[in-house]
Amino acid sequence: MTKQIKDNEFESEVINSKLPVLIDFWAEWCGPCRMLSPILDQLSEEMDCKVKIVKMNIDENPETPSKFGVRGIPTMLLFKEGKQIATKVGVQPKNALQEWINSSL
Numbered sequence: 610m611t612k613q614i615k616d617n618e619f620e621s622e623v624i625n626s627k628l629p630v631l632i633d634f635w636a637e638w639c640g641p642c643r644m645l646s647p648i649l650d651q652l653s654e655e656m657d658c659k660v661k662i663v664k665m666n667i668d669e670n671p672e673t674p675s676k677f678g679v680r681g682i683p684t685m686l687l688f689k690e691g692k693q694i695a696t697k698v699g700v701q702p703k704n705a706l707q708e709w710i711n712s713s714l
Contacts (some may be wrong), residue, residue, distance in 0.1 A: 611653050613664050614663045614670075615669070620695060625687055628658075628661045629660045629714050631660055631710060632641060632663050632686050633662070633664045634679045635683050636668050639683065649705055652703065652710070656709075659714070667679065687710065687713050693712055695713040697709055702714075
């Protein structure tokens with residue numbers, strides 16, 4: 610299961626992470642977000658030592674998504690060494706996401 614984080618955990622979970630981090634911005638009411646969730650859970654298990662995958666509910670945590678200009682969901686941001694290195698918006702098949710992560714890192 611992919612870990613849920615809050616605005617106040619962003620720095621410790623994402624910015625200060627030793628591993629690269631993919632953060633998925635989502636909401637309960639978002640159909641595409643619900644489609645993406647099991648794909649990210651699988652990738653989280655398979656890529657456990659390579660990248661950390663976390664989720665943030667934009668309705669409960671408005672601060673972080675607005676800081677990064679998240680307009681549509683699902684939006685995934687990839688961070689490495691505390692810096693945003695890539696962005697992907699919308700549902701993607703698992704192999705496309707895996708390729709995106711690998712090519713970005």
